Amino acid sequence: MRRLFPAIAVLAFAAGSWAQEPVARVVIEETAVTVGQPFWIYLEASGGRIEFPQDIAVDGLSVDSNSASTQTFFSLGAGRRVATQRRGYMAVASRAGKIAVPALAFRVDGKNVTTAPVEVTAVEHVEPEGQLSKDDLVFTRAFVDKNDVFQGEPVRFTRQLWRIRHNLIESGTPRNADLRDPVVEGFYEVELEPAASVETEKGIQYDVTALNSVLYPAATGDLTIGAWHWEGIAKVYNQGRRRSLFASPDVYEYVLDSEPIVVHVKPLPDQPEGFSGAVGVYTLATALSSESLLQGVPFKLTIVIEGTGNPDAIGALGLPDMSEWAHVSEPEAKVERSIAPNGKEVRVSKSFEYTVTPLAEGPVAVPAVEFLYFDPQSQHYVTASSEAKALTIRKSAESQPNMIVSDGLSLEEGSVEIVNQDIRPLMARPPRLNSPGRAGAWVPVASAVPVVAYVLAFVYALRRDRFANDSGLARAHRARAKAEKRLAAISGTGGDPDALYHTLSDFVADLYNADAGGLTSADVDTILASRRVGAELRDNFRKILRSCERAQYASQQFSVDELRALASGAEACIQQLDSLRKEEAAA
Amino acid sequence: MTILLSMLLAAGAHDELFDAGSQAYLQGDYAAAIVQFEELVEHAVADPAVFHNLGNAYYRSGQIAPAIANYERALMLDPGLVDTRENLFRCVAQTERRLSKPETAGWMRPLFFWSDGISARACLAIALVSWISMWGLLAVRRLRPTPYLRRAAAIAALGALAFAGSYLNRTEPSDIAVANGERIAVRYGTDESETVHFELYNGDRVRVDQRTGDWARVATSDGRRGWAHVHDLVFVGPPFDAPSAGKATP
Structure with a gap:
């Protein structure tokens, strides 16, 4: 692992x-x-x-x-x-x-x-002095950096796991350990990255893992941070034995609960008008995405508030009115957190990005932006402000009066549209009003049709391949249709016994995949007998074929009535034999 | 046949309601327009045009919150509606804090970011065409094997999968709601006696991540979270309920 x-x-x-x-x-x-x-x-x-x-x-x-x-x-x-x-x-x-x-x-x-x-x-390696007790091997600590704060003031909460650093001692958390984070009711918590270090205490060296978070009190009064519950084990191997697969160490189990911590949270003094709700120490800065500004071409105005307080308490700033010369979109907010270089504070940076579209040309100004917050160190409300920026908007050849831009879309020069100052009008009735129920009915049908079509194509291709690879099957499949077609032709043309004879013999040859050349009535009978065809049907075949043979030898033509009778008998024989064959195949 | 007939009759009735609502709006009778368009919504008509027009009617009658909710509904069904987005922007600009819309939860939305500008109907249509193409290509390949048909079918299958996923994502009920009322109390718990955590202003958009009885846990775009009464909210997602009676704030 x-x-x-x-x-x-x-x-x-x-x-x-x-x-x-x-x-x-x-x-x-x-x-x-x-x-x-x-x-x-x-x-x-x-x-x-x-x-x-x-x-x-x-x-x-x-x-x-x-x-x-x-x-x-x-x-x-x-x-x-x-x-x-x-x-x-x-x-x-x-x-x-x-x-x-x-x-x-x-x-x-x-x-x-x-x-x-x-x-x-x-x-340096430090050898523990004296006898080690179980409590020296593993212990936990939980503490805050301050207990008396104002509402919203950040409190750094640290949980430390101390594990002795010794080559004969292993410690850690078993798989089924019950680990419970402390309950921080009344606080808004932001967890930070864990930190690891090596510390020495009482002459013993420890690996220390610190879980850090910042708590922002959301209510006033005495708020309690609950106990941190940690469970784990330490394995101590004997000095004289190497740590190996077969060594059986002394195992110590730990169930550790830190003491609950009480933080006294004071309410903020009387809040002045315009107070943002932020508590901490902040700075404010503004930046433009471009210094070369054209009328009608949007640019980004970014206001960045940096400090040590709760970024979630910072709402979008009310920009001073710029409607005389610009259209300003809703801001997009972005938050970043980082640990201050001193390692003790969490620095936050919250930026608000506005898309500003200049509507007029000439010299204009982005006014100073103010941000009122409470500084818990000085215990006063402080106003952070940015500097006003003077700009010159150049006229664009494509600029038009009364421009309004769409919010949330990618804003490019071409996307600026000319509209009235009013809201966009009603939409016309579409050809068909959408109803979810209606969509639901045809979607499964439309989805199933191609699957069914594919299955049919698949079956057809299978059958085609089978016929292509098995000529006997193909002949048998087409035998009856072919014979019936020939019979119909014979009945319509005249009384040629040879044609009738070959129709019947070819049918039998096709049906049983035999060579059709030179088949006599006796050969046909032999084929039928080998396929266990009933005596009556075989007799009918034999009679018709012999009648044809006799007429051939006598060089005679059948009369119309004779031919019809024989063709009718032949058709019945063909149907019977074909049905018989299909029944056999099905069986 | 009977079903088809009843569908056609219903469609005719829906068209009449839509036209009546539009007519009332154009005559300045916004209350009547709201009634007509809301009736369409009650009949399970979920069309972007209906929600856009309903949003306009609410806006004209001075009800910002339901206007925002209906513009959001229209954009949920068809994100490419520039006019609706414009009107939504105007409404939000008139709210107290102009809070941005909270990010919606779920893993599907980041996955299907590429289809943000495509309507649900278009996604469904493309998914179906890809699906039919895939089976058609497979059938052709079965009947007459040709090079590249399998690859083309695989591409069609991927297209079907991607756009079907995007359609499901589009039709996933929105978890956005709009605060409907001046200074709505958001509390720490689901009881009127709970401490007020913060307040929502009329038209503020919030994300609803949990509902318990008459209470909804809401989160704002600036990260605050608490419980608000459902009657103080207009939910953007289905069943597209009208704002609670008496809550509309002119």
Whole structure:
């Protein structure tokens, strides 16, 4: 499993970089490394021919290039196979502190690539002093940065899991552990990225995982952050035994609950008119997408509010009236959060993007925008404002008076339309008013028809193929129709016994896939007998055929009545034999 | 035959109602126009033109919230209606806070972003044509094998799948509602005694993510969330109910 995650990471890296210039990076999977203990530094790149550096020189690290090994992963991107190589170098930190791995240069597919510099933290190994108790191995902490705040003021809430850093002790969360986040009723919570570090306390070194969130009190009074419930285990292996598959460690179970935290939330002082509802410290800035402005051509006006408060409390700003010279669309809001460089504050940036279409030419101004917020540090309401911007709108050849632009559509020069200042008029009645029920009735029918047609075509093709591959079947299938057609022709033309004879003998030959050439009445009878045809029917066939033979030998023609009688008998025989054959086939 | 006849008669009646509503509107009788168009909606007619005109009638009679809701309904059925979008913009511009429309939930909407400008009916038509083409190509291939027919059928199948998905996405009931009333209280819970969390203004669009009895949990585009009474909201999605009696705010 430990090898699976690097593989997935490498494949994701490959997928992301398949279409771009060769990309390379340095990966160190551990949060912090221990001085004197080996760890791996990986170099990754995607490409066909990768020339990794032979040696890596890093101040504070001893890198063993001789032990380097390379793994190759393949992934697919847009029909192309991408090979990603990961070369691992074993390294040992020679000193404690931050160690910078500088940018490393090498060649991929003949091109020079450079990795971004990375930093690794090395800590001295600290051997715990004295006897360790169960409580020293794993413990949790939950705390806030302040307990007395104003409504809406951000409170940083931290939950820390401390796990001892020792090569004979493993700790973690079992699969079925009951982990419960604290209840933060009355707060609006924004969770931040977890952080990991190595800390030393009471001479014991710990891996500390911190879950951070920012809480914005939504109500006043004493609000309680509930207990954080964590369950886990620690496995302690004996000093004298190596940690192996067969070692049986001492297992300690933990069920840890932090103490509830009470935060006193004060109401905001009397709120002045125009108060935005935001609490924190903010700055305001405006920006235009273009400095070269044409009448009728929209541009973007972006107002960015940055600060440390709750971005959700910041509603769209009421822009000063610009209707004399511009049409302004509804704003599109965007929020970004980041941790401040001091690592203790959450900085938010909320931007409102307005599409402004200049309607008039000449010098105009985007007025200053004001934003009134409450600063909990100074405990005063503060107004942040942007500077007014003077602009000159140039006349466009395509500009027209009374322009209104559509909101939410892609706004280009050509999309500006000329309309009245009133709302758009009624729509005309369509040829057929849409009713969902009506659509529902014909859709399944229209969907099923091609499927049925395909099935019919499929069956037809199957049958056609069968006939094409089995000439006997094809002959038998067409035998009766062919014979009846010939009989009808004989009845209409005259009394030729030869034609009648061949009609019957050919029918039998076709029906049973026999050679039709030179069949005598005896041959026909033999064929019928071999197919176990009844004696009466065979006798009828024989009589008709012999009558024809006799007439042939005597060089006679049948009279019309004789021919009709014989043709009628032949037709009956053909029908009977055909039915018999079909019954046999069905059986 | 009987069914077809009854459908034709119903269609004729719907056309008459539509024309009557339009006529009333043009004569300035907006209340009558609203009644006619709402009756069409009650008869399960869900046509963008009906909702556009209903929105206009509400707008003319000074009822911004139902006007916004009906423009949203029209755009839900046919996002390419520029006139409706224009009118919606005008209505929103007249609301107190001009809140932007909250993002709707669901994984299908980002997946089918490419069909944003295509109406549900067009999506369905393209999906059906692709579907029929796919089976037709397969049948031709079966009867007379020709190079590239299988590939063409696969492309038609993909087209059918994509546009059918887009149609389902389009017809998925909208979770948007419009606040209908001045300063509507949004509370922490589903009880009148619950503390008011914030207030909605007439015409504010909210996303409804849960309903319990007469209460709906709403979220605004600026991230605030709470419970509002359903009678204070006009829901954009089906069954396209008219605004609650007495709630319309001139």
